[in-house]
Amino acid sequence: MTLVLDTAAQDLLFREARTANTFTDEPVTDEQVQAIYDLVKYAPTAFNQQPLRVVLARTEEGRERLVRHMSEGNKAKTSTAPLVAILAADNEFHEELPTLLPVFPQAKDVIFAERPVREQSAALNAALQVGYFIIGIRAAGLAAGPMTGFDADGINKEFFADGEHSVLAVVNIGKPGEAAWYDRNPRLSYEQVVTTV
Numbered sequence: 001m002t003l004v005l006d007t008a009a010q011d012l013l014f015r016e017a018r019t020a021n022t023f024t025d026e027p028v029t030d031e032q033v034q035a036i037y038d039l040v041k042y043a044p045t046a047f048n049q050q051p052l053r054v055v056l057a058r059t060e061e062g063r064e065r066l067v068r069h070m071s072e073g074n075k076a077k078t079s080t081a082p083l084v085a086i087l088a089a090d091n092e093f094h095e096e097l098p099t100l101l102p103v104f105p106q107a108k109d110v111i112f113a114e115r116p117v118r119e120q121s122a123a124l125n126a127a128l129q130v131g132y133f134i135i136g137i138r139a140a141g142l143a144a145g146p147m148t149g150f151d152a153d154g155i156n157k158e159f160f161a162d163g164e165h166s167v168l169a170v171v172n173i174g175k176p177g178e179a180a181w182y183d184r185n186p187r188l189s190y191e192q193v194v195t196t197v
Contacts (some may be wrong), residue, residue: 004184007067010140011139012138012141013135013139013179017138017143018026018143018176018180018181018182018184019143019144019145019146019173019181019182020143020144020145020174020176020177020180021145021179021180021181021182022077022080022176022177022178022179022180023077023081023143023145023172023174023180024028024037024082024174024176026082026175026180027082027083027084028083028142028173028174032123032140032142033056033083033085033173035140036133036136036137036139036140037054037136038131038134039136039139040132040135040136042128043126043128043129043131043132044128044131045125045129046121046124046125047091047097047100047101047104047107047111047112047113048097048100048101049094049097049100049101049121049122050054050093050096050100050125050129051089051090051093051101051121051122051125051126051129052087052088052089052125052129052130052133053087053089053090053126053165054085054087054088054124054133055085055086055087055088055159056083056084056085056086056088057084057085057088058083060071062077063079065086065158065159066078066084066086066155066158066159066170067079068154069150069151069154069155069158070087070147070149070150070151070170071100071149071150071151072145072166072189073149074147074150074170077145077189078109078170078172078173080150081145081172081173081174082173082174082175083172083173083190084170084171084172084173085133085170085171085173086155086159086166086167087126087129087130087133087167087169087170087171088126088159088160088165088166088167088168089119089122089123089125089126089127089165089166089168090122090126090164090165091118091119091122091164091165091166092118092119092164093112093117093118093121093122093140094107094108094112094113095108096185099110119166122166123166123168126168127168128169129130130146130168131169132171132172134146134171137171137173142173142174142175143173143174143175143176143180144171144172144173145171145173146169146170146171147169147170147172148168148170150167150170152166152167155167155170
């Protein structure tokens, strides 16, 4: 056995996990979302910056505000998913660094004083956290429908009007519904991806 993780867990998190396009009506609870976050908060980020921020669109009004900015092909599934999470990068993450990085609290001013530097770092590191968030949803026995088909400027103005956050993804969450999956597309082989130097 090359991997420590058992086969069932490998299947749940990777091999059999799919992007869901339909969901049942079964609700996703706040307790489930907290359990997911309490698992995925350990994702690695540079300087322990943890820039991911999550907005849950639970109310009808919040969902309508989001759906109007989704691409046409994503509107229906975002309207009907039990829960939708807006995942964004906090471009002002550096304000938390004195607490999150006590061994180097001055990183806030020494490395991340300039906004363009923070934006680049926040986007990369929050994207790492997005990947972990999707795996966390799968670990909870739920399906994720991550999407980038939306008007990012519209969502940023709608939900992050202070200009401090940048949306990265919108993720529908729930139990997979009828005909939830498209056919699986091919994946690149090890030999196509990995080289040794």
